[in-house]
Amino acid sequence: xxxxxxxxxxxxxxxxxxxxxxxxxxxxxxxxxxxxxxxxxxxxxxxxxxxxxxxxxxxxxxxxxxxxxxxxxxxxxxxxxxxxxxxxxxxxxxxxxxxxxxxxxxxxxxxxxxxxxxxxxxxxxxxxxxxxxxxxxxxxxxxxxxxxxxxxxxxxxxxxxxxxxxxxxxxxxxxxxxxxxxxxxxxxxxxxxxxxxxxxxxxxxxxxxxxxxxxxxxxxxxxxxxxxxxxxxxxxxxxxxxxxxxxxxxxxxxxxxxxxxxxxxxxxxxxxxxxxxxxxxxxxxxxxxxxxxxxxxxxxxxxxxxxxxxxxxxxxxxxxxxxxxxxxxxxxxxxxxxxxxxxxxxxxxxxxxxxxxxxxxxxxxxxxxxxxxxxxxxxxxxxxxxxxxxxxxxxxxxxxxxxxxxxxxxxxxxxxxxxxxxxxxxxxxxxxxxxxxxxxxxxxxxxxxxx
Amino acid sequence: xxxxxxxxxxxxxxxxxxxxxxxxxxxxxxxxxxxxxxxxxxxxxxxxxxxxxxxxxxxxxxxxxxxxxxxxxxxxxxxxxx
Numbered sequence: 001x002x003x004x005x006x007x008x009x010x011x012x013x014x015x016x017x018x019x020x021x022x023x024x025x026x027x028x029x030x031x032x033x034x035x036x037x038x039x040x041x042x043x044x045x046x047x048x049x050x051x052x053x054x055x056x057x058x059x060x061x062x063x064x065x066x067x068x069x070x071x072x073x074x075x076x077x078x079x080x081x082x083x084x085x086x087x088x089x090x091x092x093x094x095x096x097x098x099x100x101x102x103x104x105x106x107x108x109x110x111x112x113x114x115x116x117x118x119x120x121x122x123x124x125x126x127x128x129x130x131x132x133x134x135x136x137x138x139x140x141x142x143x144x145x146x147x148x149x150x151x152x153x154x155x156x157x158x159x160x161x162x163x164x165x166x167x168x169x170x171x172x173x174x175x176x177x178x179x180x181x182x183x184x185x186x187x188x189x190x191x192x193x194x195x196x197x198x199x200x201x202x203x204x205x206x207x208x209x210x211x212x213x214x215x216x217x218x219x220x221x222x223x224x225x226x227x228x229x230x231x232x233x234x235x236x237x238x239x240x241x242x243x244x245x246x247x248x249x250x251x252x253x254x255x256x257x258x259x260x261x262x263x264x265x266x267x268x269x270x271x272x273x274x275x276x277x278x279x280x281x282x283x284x285x286x287x288x289x290x291x292x293x294x295x296x297x298x299x300x301x302x303x304x305x306x307x308x309x310x311x312x313x314x315x316x317x318x319x320x321x322x323x324x325x326x327x328x329x330x331x332x333x334x335x336x337x338x339x340x341x342x343x344x345x346x347x348x349x350x351x352x353x354x355x356x357x358x359x360x361x362x363x364x365x366x367x368x369x370x371x372x373x374x375x376x377x378x379x380x381x382x383x384x385x386x387x388x389x390x391x392x393x394x395x396x397x398x399x400x401x402x403x404x405x406x407x408x409x410x411x412x413x414x415x416x417x418x419x420x421x422x423x424x425x426x427x428x429x430x431x432x433x434x435x436x437x438x439x440x441x442x443x444x445x446x447x448x449x450x451x
Numbered sequence: 452x453x454x455x456x457x458x459x460x461x462x463x464x465x466x467x468x469x470x471x472x473x474x475x476x477x478x479x480x481x482x483x484x485x486x487x488x489x490x491x492x493x494x495x496x497x498x499x500x501x502x503x504x505x506x507x508x509x510x511x512x513x514x515x516x517x518x519x520x521x522x523x524x525x526x527x528x529x530x531x532x533x
Contacts, residue, residue: 010480
């Protein structure tokens with residue numbers, strides 16, 4: 001006789017009270033495959049946990065962002081923000097699409113060179129460029145974005161050693177109506193420090209001022225701030241043209257566009273609240289076009305977007321280790337990935353989907369990682385069907401920052417897989433090994449284990 | 452572990468505790484277990500019955516039974532001992 005279908009016994013307390021206008025449906029659906037490749041096979045072949053990136057989604061994001069700007073403005077250039085995700089395969093996808101490289105350290109700069117990016121298509125940002133970093137950037141004719149007067153003076157000294165004139169931009173911070181102000185990078189607009197720096201560059205005759213740059217914040221939820229920032233950079237560019245007879249070649253609006261992740265504490269999900277890339281494009285390009293530059297002198301518009309181009313192309317697949325009940329009866333589920341590899345769980349309420357069919361009931365639970373640390377909480381509160389040990393889960397929108405800010409802690413960092421447009425998975429970063437993590441370690445002779 | 456005698460249960464999984472006014476909804480398996488528990492069967496008998504009738508392994512059932520007991524306790528539906 002065929003046995004009856006079993007499901008976990010489950011009771012839920014009923015609360016009388018105000019109706020929830022959003023209804024009770026959780027909308028949880030099983031996610032059994034990513035770009036046609038089954039979650040089960042990915043975990044079987046590459047281990048659990050494993051990061052998975054969709055090349056198709058990355059290209060789609062890039063093309064739609066590029067289209068949003070290039071259909072509104074004649075000269076647009078994207079530069080891939082290396083710090084968002086500098087796995088070489090990922091960078092190459094963006095470079096193939098036409099992106100330059102935007103780097104913030106000597107390490108990233110050398111990675112960009114290694115990826116075959118021509119020196120004159122590397123934008124070098126960041127407050128911590130070393131003497132060697134600046135020299136290599138000058139040699140390669142890269143675009144050096146000056147952050148402070150120390151760096152400006154340093155560059156002026158270095159010009160004695162080179163025959164070519166370093167190409168530079170001034171990084172400008174400003175009040176855009178979004179607080180707290182991001183005033184730690186670059187030179188301030190309102191107190192005229194930016195103008196002083198800009199004048200000093202031009203007066204020196206030793207540096208070629210080609211651009212003006214700003215990066216007004218991160219995860220910006222208002223387009224107005226970009227309108228204000230664009231106006232202020234245009235003001236500087238126009239003043240430079242009129243008073244110093246010097247034409248600025250490009251205006252770099254940095255990044256900061258949000259992905260559709262839901263920020264912690266947000267009342268509504270990110271999908272419903274975040275402005276689209278078209279909204280940002282409309283504000284920035286219309287400000288530039290209406291500012292009053294002559295058509296032949298319209299500056300090039302550079303964008304250094306990172307998060308918005310890759311967050312939703314990244315997934316983290318993992319496995320349930322155990323379930324338990326907390327002292328108040330709340331269900332807790334322990335998974336095999338912790339906050340050390342999912343840094344963004346401190347910022348976002350990541351969507352998590354089971355990777356197999358499940359019973360229709362859902363229960364509020366907390367999701368913990370495997371680290372023996374109290375802070376290792378992936379989700380403090382999420383409605384999911386009860387999961388069994390061995391069940392697999394998919395965490396969504398993890399493509400930005402996790403693969404650069406991840407930390408090796410008590411376990412090894414997992415593999416990263418890229419699924420190409422033909423739905424073939426490729427290993428783009430292997431699982432770490434104990435030997436790899438111990439390779440730089442040295443043991444003094446007197447501490448060596450006796451044989 | 453015995454379920455409180457005054458708890459009202461229905462076949463489709465509605466549970467009412469007249470002493471506290473709390474009500475609960477349960478899935479089919481929860482309804483099945485509550486009726487079995489109210490009939491006076493022991494935990495051992497109930498589990499054996501489920502293993503015979505349903506497509507579930509003994510390990511899984513044991514885990515779920517432990518979780519079920521915690522749920523009932525948390526919901527204040529179990530007879531307090533002593």
